[in-house]
Amino acid sequence: MADPITQVSGRAYPWGAKNIDTDIIIPAHWLKTTTREGLGKGAFETVRAVPGNIFDDPRYAGAPILIAGDNFGCGSSREHAAWALADLGIKAVIAPSFSDIFSGNAFKNGIVPVVLPQEAVDRLVEAAQDGEVTVDLETMTVTTSYQDRFEFALDAFRRNCLIQGLDEIGLTLAQDTAISKFESADVKHRPWISGRGLDASVAV
Amino acid sequence: MASRPLTLYEKIWADHVVERRDDGTCLIYIDRHLVHEVTSPQAFAGLKAAGRGVRRPELTLAVPDHNLPTSPRVDAAGRPLPIADPESANQLAALRANVAEFGVPYIDALAAEQGIVHVVGPEQGFTLPGTTLVCGDSHTSAHGALGALAFGIGTSEVEHVLATQTLLLKQSKTMEIRVDGSLGFGVSPKDVVLAIIGKIGAAGGTGYVVEYTGEVIRAMSVEGRLTVSNMSIEGGARAGLIAPDDTTFAYLKGRPMAPAGETWDKAVAYWRTLPSDPAAVYDAVVKLDATDIAPSLTWGTSPEDVVPITGIVPDPDSFADPSKRVAARKSLDYMGLEPGTRMQDVAVQNVFIGSCTNSRIEDLRAAAAVANGRRVADGVRAMVVPGSGLVKRQAEREGLDRIFTQAGFEWREPGCSMCLAMNPDKVPPGERCASTSNRNFVGRQGPGARTHLLSPAMAAAAAVTGRLADVRDLMGASNG
Ligand code: SF4
Numbered sequence A: 001m002a003d004p005i006t007q008v009s010g011r012a013y014p015w016g017a018k019n020i021d022t023d024i025i026i027p028a029h030w031l032k033t034t035t036r037e038g039l040g041k042g043a044f045e046t047v048r049a050v051p052g053n054i055f056d057d058p059r060y061a062g063a064p065i066l067i068a069g070d071n072f073g074c075g076s077s078r079e080h081a082a083w084a085l086a087d088l089g090i091k092a093v094i095a096p097s098f099s100d101i102f103s104g105n106a107f108k109n110g111i112v113p114v115v116l117p118q119e120a121v122d123r124l125v126e127a128a129q130d131g132e133v134t135v136d137l138e139t140m141t142v143t144t145s146y147q148d149r150f151e152f153a154l155d156a157f158r159r160n161c162l163i164q165g166l167d168e169i170g171l172t173l174a175q176d177t178a179i180s181k182f183e184s185a186d187v188k189h190r191p192w193i194s195g196r197g198l199d200a201s202v203a204v
Numbered sequence B: 001m002a003s004r005p006l007t008l009y010e011k012i013w014a015d016h017v018v019e020r021r022d023d024g025t026c027l028i029y030i031d032r033h034l035v036h037e038v039t040s041p042q043a044f045a046g047l048k049a050a051g052r053g054v055r056r057p058e059l060t061l062a063v064p065d066h067n068l069p070t071s072p073r074v075d076a077a078g079r080p081l082p083i084a085d086p087e088s089a090n091q092l093a094a095l096r097a098n099v100a101e102f103g104v105p106y107i108d109a110l111a112a113e114q115g116i117v118h119v120v121g122p123e124q125g126f127t128l129p130g131t132t133l134v135c136g137d138s139h140t141s142a143h144g145a146l147g148a149l150a151f152g153i154g155t156s157e158v159e160h161v162l163a164t165q166t167l168l169l170k171q172s173k174t175m176e177i178r179v180d181g182s183l184g185f186g187v188s189p190k191d192v193v194l195a196i197i198g199k200i201g202a203a204g205g206t207g208y209v210v211e212y213t214g215e216v217i218r219a220m221s222v223e224g225r226l227t228v229s230n231m232s233i234e235g236g237a238r239a240g241l242i243a244p245d246d247t248t249f250a251y252l253k254g255r256p257m258a259p260a261g262e263t264w265d266k267a268v269a270y271w272r273t274l275p276s277d278p279a280a281v282y283d284a285v286v287k288l289d290a291t292d293i294a295p296s297l298t299w300g301t302s303p304e305d306v307v308p309i310t311g312i313v314p315d316p317d318s319f320a321d322p323s324k325r326v327a328a329r330k331s332l333d334y335m336g337l338e339p340g341t342r343m344q345d346v347a348v349q350n351v352f353i354g355s356c357t358n359s360r361i362e363d364l365r366a367a368a369a370v371a372n373g374r375r376v377a378d379g380v381r382a383m384v385v386p387g388s389g390l391v392k393r394q395a396e397r398e399g400l401d402r403i404f405t406q407a408g409f410e411w412r413e414p415g416c417s418m419c420l421a422m423n424p425d426k427v428p429p430g431e432r433c434a435s436t437s438n439r440n441f442v443g444r445q446g447p448g449a450r451t452h453l454l455s456p457a458m459a460a461a462a463a464v465t466g467r468l469a470d471v472r473d474l475m476g477a478s479n480g
Helices: A080-088 A100-108 A118-127 A156-164 A168-173 A176-189 B008-014 B041-050 B086-102 B117-124 B138-146 B155-164 B189-200 B215-219 B222-235 B246-252 B261-271 B322-335 B361-371 B389-397 B400-407 B456-465 B471-476
Strands: A007-010 A012-014 A065-067 A092-095 A112-115 A133-136 A141-144 A149-151 B017-020 B026-029 B032-035 B060-062 B132-135 B149-152 B166-169 B173-180 B208-213 B239-241 B284-289 B296-298 B306-308 B350-353 B381-384 B432-435 B450-453
Touching: A012 A118, A065 A118, A065 A133, A080 A100, A092 A118, A092 A133, A100 A112, A100 A156, A100 B155, A118 A141, A168 B041, A168 B155, A168 B166, A176 B017, A176 B026, B008 B149, B008 B208, B032 B117, B032 B155, B041 B086, B041 B155, B060 B086, B060 B117, B117 B132, B117 B138, B117 B222, B117 B389, B132 B138, B132 B155, B138 B149, B138 B222, B138 B239, B138 B246, B149 B239, B155 B166, B173 B189, B173 B215, B189 B222, B189 B284, B189 B296, B189 B306, B208 B222, B222 B239, B222 B246, B222 B361, B246 B261, B350 B361, B350 B456, B361 B389, B361 B400, B361 B456, B361 B471, B389 B400, B432 B456, B456 B471
Parallel strands: A012 A065, A065 A092, A092 A112, B032 B060, B032 B132, B132 B149, B173 B208, B173 B284, B208 B239, B350 B381, B350 B432, B432 B450
Antiparallel strands: A007 A133, A133 A141, A141 A149, B017 B026, B026 B166, B296 B306, B296 B450
């Protein structure tokens, strides 16, 4: 499980690009790994192939925040996208919207997906050219070294998990009685769910 | 009125709530879990590290698909051939070791039933109406075609489902996408879903579960419905749904993992209660008229970049949205296309018929009907990759393999193949591919590859003409 996070502060990649899909974040040929580590090398590979790209700009080297456009993380469900960002040192992404799957994956890997309106994102892209950005989970604000201040919202449960660095699986396993109760009622209601063919291996 | 009218989605949701939190988040029971080699190794590693097991291995089914080469898997003597890429081989071996260690049902690469997870699930009767079904793959939305609430999850969620058979979820909004009328000559389910995405946009369904309704959907086979629901995710929706009906039940009856006997009857009785109540209200409604849908394809690098085959490459300046103008310019640059070019004048060097969108038997029949008696154009590499070993056998029984090979298509072993180019099947840089897959993203079919998404019949038409072609012109004419 990720370390607890209350604040992410520092330089931010002032990118603002729209519809950044998971193939751009981490191309498919990086998915052959069987571990979570080391994917930062492949992050934004096609973007970084272009000289003068934002990710190799020394001004933003090691920035913990990425500012992007609408629909960030669209495309595949690969959690490798979140692992790649985490390995690159990114702890928060700010965008007007995120794909549902990506934002779930981000949370689980200690990356805060911050949704702000387009105008606020435009302003942050500007401010981040030479200023610093702070994402604060206590006050639920994004601030800059230029006195900007934007409020954002996060799901209360997820915010709590981030702040405390909680393990979701452990939390769910604590509900074991409720799950077992559901299962014993359901087997009467829908007996076909654990039905035929599923108890034996198919063809090994 | 005893209770509020409900949508199909709301009914499935209500039957799977294990626990509801104050903030509305629910712990949802998961009935079916498909596992493949790419997104599972870190999940199994997580279980091992925490000393946890798989709660209900019998509700899980693992099958390798993404990495497998589509070249022959056994030599002349029937001995398994090694996989050349060591990383792919390693990932495939990790899946085999993990399913053995955790007791998860598994279809091996060499089994006749092997195929793409989203083809195998329905084919085996593993996918059932009214179930919750997940897989670490975004095109899990396909299974919604049978009325299952099915969606892609990340690897941490794969681990969560393996350990607890549940997921923490917030209820989505609902969107009805209604397609009425009847489809014109040469118009396929792929054209319907491309038209839908062209209309709502690549982010139009974000936050929604989409339910496809209307005469066109009702008239479709389960195979066609799978094509439509498969691409829900390309419209931003995490899941698509199609109400189960007699077509669904006829498709499922007798499948190896479907219920049988008395249990089957009970299941059907339950499934009949699932369709949305007539007065149910959706949060959004989108309507399309089937007569407006032509054989279609994409011109850019987002699945929303759709035009009819009779259309032209759009001028970026014609878009009202400034950010769309910028995106279109970049797309055209990557795709090597000039605004105003007739789509039918664009030459292709590669044709890919396959992927979980369009690799079922009906897709191969539609492509073979166009290929029959014709020849793949000079300078074009065309491959057909069946969605599963069973689809491949069925096609071979029907003689489709001979139609394809005589026309000059490659007839290959099942898997994801050129859909995402994780195996050796790649489109060379700068070359153009007419593809029946679901994503035309930059580099999706290999670095620098230029993808046009279209239907199997349109792909076959592109193969035999060497350019993007209107399949209706070939369907009218006699073959050869
Ligand atoms: S065929 Fe393509 S989209 Fe379908 S599961 Fe395989 S890689 Fe994903």
